[in-house]
Amino acid sequence: MSRSPxxxxxxxxxxxxxxxxxxxTTRRNDVVALSGIDLTVEAGEFVSLIGPSGxxxxxxxxxxADLDTPxxxxxxxxxxxxxxxxxxxxxxxxxxxxxLLPWRTVAANIELPLKxxxxxxxxxxxxxxxxxxxxxxxxxxxxxxxQLSGGMQQxxxxxxxxxxxxxxxxxxxxxxALDEITRERMQNExxxxxxxxxAAVLFVTHSIPEAVFLSDRVVVMSPRPGRVVDVVRAGGDQxxxxxxxxxxxxxxxxxxxxxxxxxxxxxxxxxxxxxxxR
Ligand SMILES: Nc1ncnc2c1ncn2[C@@H]1O[C@H](COP(=O)(O)OP(=O)(O)OP(=O)(O)O)[C@@H](O)[C@H]1O
Numbered sequence: 445m446s447r448s449p450x451x452x453x454x455x456x457x458x459x460x461x462x463x464x465x466x467x468x469t470t471r472r473n474d475v476v477a478l479s480g481i482d483l484t485v486e487a488g489e490f491v492s493l494i495g496p497s498g499x500x501x502x503x504x505x506x507x508x509a510d511l512d513t514p515x516x517x518x519x520x521x522x523x524x525x526x527x528x529x530x531x532x533x534x535x536x537x538x539x540x541x542x543x544l545l546p547w548r549t550v551a552a553n554i555e556l557p558l559k560x561x562x563x564x565x566x567x568x569x570x571x572x573x574x575x576x577x578x579x580x581x582x583x584x585x586x587x588x589x590x591q592l593s594g595g596m597q598q599x600x601x602x603x604x605x606x607x608x609x610x611x612x613x614x615x616x617x618x619x620x621a622l623d624e625i626t627r628e629r630m631q632n633e634x635x636x637x638x639x640x641x642x643a644a645v646l647f648v649t650h651s652i653p654e655a656v657f658l659s660d661r662v663v664v665m666s667p668r669p670g671r672v673v674d675v676v677r678a679g680g681d682q683x684x685x686x687x688x689x690x691x692x693x694x695x696x697x698x699x700x701x702x703x704x705x706x707x708x709x710x711x712x713x714x715x716x717x718x719x720x721x722r
Pocket of ligand 1: 468469470475476477495496497498499500501502503504
């Protein structure tokens with residue numbers, strides 16, 4: 445199997461999270477959602493966050509997206525503050541619900557961020573055609589979201605997130621609502637899209653096989669307070685980098701071993717804390 449080079453496109457970190465805490469103060473008590481989080485995502489790297497419900501995965505993603513601010517610590521995106529990166533449109537976002545506007549066609553949904561940022565209509569149409577091809581929906585520019593399957597709607601959402609050619613995608617369970625077959629197909633599509641665009645991804649999921657299949661590294665988190673329990677590398681000769689993944693990888697021994705390793709960390713094996721394992 446020929447291997448692509450390691451998915452690194454520049455020396456700048458895509459994300460650098462240092463000493464981050466997030467405490468929510470409610471009327472009843474303080475909820476320590478995140479405690480002492482240190483995490484770096486390299487340019488072009490695919491990193492998944494996995495952990496039990498309530499361990500702070502979405503909170504961490506929201507901090508990177510500047511939808512929330514840390515109680516302590518810093519979040520940098522391509523060496524900038526999260527706020528500056530948001531203003532510079534350095535990342536695209538895709539969530540579990542595709543979040544498409546039902547009264548707009550597929551093309552109009554994809555073009556929306558470009559329109560909001562004043563891109564001329566010719567250029568918008570050109571970029572939209574490119575994106576429709578990238579996500580395999582070139583026959584559906586005039587369809588409305590309700591006329592599409594869940595997987596197709598999610599592909600429109602991904603195309604929209606990619607509209608401004610971001611170097612980083614933030615994805616919160618984007619395939620969580622899809623059936624297993626569609627989900628695997630979407631995972632394959634995402635591998636291809638990342639290979640073609642070189643975008644880094646921070647990806648939240650509840651599925652261990654999904655995290656292992658897609659990622660260069662899987663970050664395992666524990667709940668209350670949300671901490672990084674371990675970081676498991678998914679790679680090696682049989683799996684290659686995140687850009688090399690094909691359906692065959694789902695059947696190789698290293699894939700099963702990595703799934704088992706993530707599962708052990710998730711369910712609290714006696715492994716020592718910290719450090720990166722492979
Ligand atoms: N705005 C808020 N106010 C108070 N507590 C909050 C707020 N947002 C999140 N929390 C709490 O922070 C913790 C982490 O929540 P978060 O949604 O990040 O977890 P998660 O790992 O994404 O969960 P899930 O897998 O169920 O989506 C939870 O205990 C949640 O109740």
